Amino acid sequence: MFGCDKMNRQDWILIACILLAAFGLALCTARYASRREERWAVIEQDGREIGRLSLQEEREFCITCSAGGTHCVRIADGQARVEEADCPDLICVHQGWLSRVGDTAVCLPHRIVVRIEGE
Ligand SMILES: [Zn+2]
Known part of the structure; x- marks a missing residue:
């Protein structure tokens, strides 16, 4: 047994x-x-990649520039946008939500680029 x-x-x-x-x-x-299908928001400063955030995770990523400026990138609902910035032109903020591969928000004064990359 x-x-x-x-x-x-x-x-x-x-x-x-x-x-x-x-x-x-x-x-x-x-x-x-x-x-x-994964996509990322790739954040570049002065041509160097400083962050790579999956669009599947909601989060906020803030960058402090060498010039003293601040940029906050928000990821939500599979999209990314520059939510807050203290650059003079705010062109990056006005780009709005980025979701497709190749969508880009450029901040010329602070030399920051937010670009959507995917496979
Ligand atoms: Zn900006």
Whole structure:
């Protein structure tokens, strides 16, 4: 009886392992599929990339410029925009929401570029 119990337990462990492996595989496939559509807001300052934010995560990213200015980029609903800036022209803010790959908001006074990239 004890031996039989042990066998069963081993069987269950085996089944659990197979299920876990299958689940892990499904998870990997799903993650790979969603990664294919993933887009990022790439933030560049003086031509250097300083941030790469997934558009799938809501968040705010603030940059303090060497000149003393501040820019805040907001990510929401799969879009990105320069929400706050203290540059004189505010052209970057007026660009509004960026969502498609290639959409760009440029801040000339502070040399900041926010660009949407994707695969
Ligand atoms: Zn600006």
